[in-house]
Amino acid sequence: MTNKPLIVITGASSGFGAEIAKIFNEAGFPELLLSRRTQKIKELPLDFSNVLVEEVDVTDKEQFETAVNKAVAKFGPVDLLVNNAGLMLLGNIQNQDPKEWQTMLDTNVMGVLNGMQIVLNEMIERQSGTIINMSSLAGKKTFTNHAAYVASKYGVHGLTETVREEVSGKNVRVAVVAPGAAETELLTHVTDEGALESYQEWKNAMGGVVLDPKHVAEVVKFIYDMPQDVTIREIDIAPTRQD
Ligand code: NDP
Secondary structure, eight states: OOOSOEEEEESTTSHHHHHHHHHHHHTTOOEEEEESOHHHHHTSSOOGGGEEEEEOOTTOHHHHHHHHHHHHHHHOSEEEEEEOOOOOOOOOTTTSOHHHHHHHHIIIIIHHHHHHHHHHHHHHHHTOOEEEEEOOGGGTSOOTTOHHHHHHHHHHHHHHHHHHHHHGGGTOEEEEEEEOOBOSSGGGGOOOHHHHHHHHHHHHHTTTOOBOHHHHHHHHHHHHHSOTTOOOOEEEEOOTTOO
16 A cells, blocks of 8 residues: 555546556556546556546536545545646637537536636645646647637636635645647547648648657656645646747
């Protein structure tokens, strides 16, 4: 049994979340790993002896909270929540189905707010704990065909900094990570062929090199590994050639 504290990661079934799960698993932390497709998490190369896997849609706060409570009962308080789950549905504002905007805002913004509300009271009471929200460079600058995604990620930047200011006096850390392009499953949900083509052209123009998700996981670990009284408020990480 480990004496390390509990780490909760949303969107652990692929991409960045799976790499973040691996890096903390290798370091011996107990983990609660969440996503809708739990089978994919169970197939990750992890030591599952101190891992709890739960099927959670982050837009469903009750389901999210039930899973966290189960892990807390087993492993103790949440010391790090990584709000990583997210969705990017690219599209032109004139044609995109508004349901896609709603899904992105629900997942990328409401999902993050849900997670923060679930863990914050206990962290404030304990005067310790860390929340790291996965935003994007699309939370700082614009990209063609990204209107609703950009809106959701500017939202993540704004809410992260707001809550950081609110809870910093209680020694709770809140940080945001803003990655550039990586090829995970993120693009596989895009239904607009034109938007996908324009993404490929943009990628080719910057030399075709994208981020390895492993480096994003290293950034998350680096933020967490600082002493509790040091907050790295934001890290931007992108392929060198990305504009
Ligand atoms: P992936 O599509 O590979 O991973 C997304 C993860 O989120 C999956 O594990 C998925 O699991 C989970 N997820 C999606 N919707 C929900 C939901 N409603 N409830 C619970 N889990 C959900 O993409 P990435 O790894 O690339 O994305 C991770 C984060 O990084 C996102 O927030 C994304 O916006 C951000 N990002 C990605 C960049 C990139 O270029 N890839 C760049 C910048 C930021 P499941 O489907 O099993 O539920």
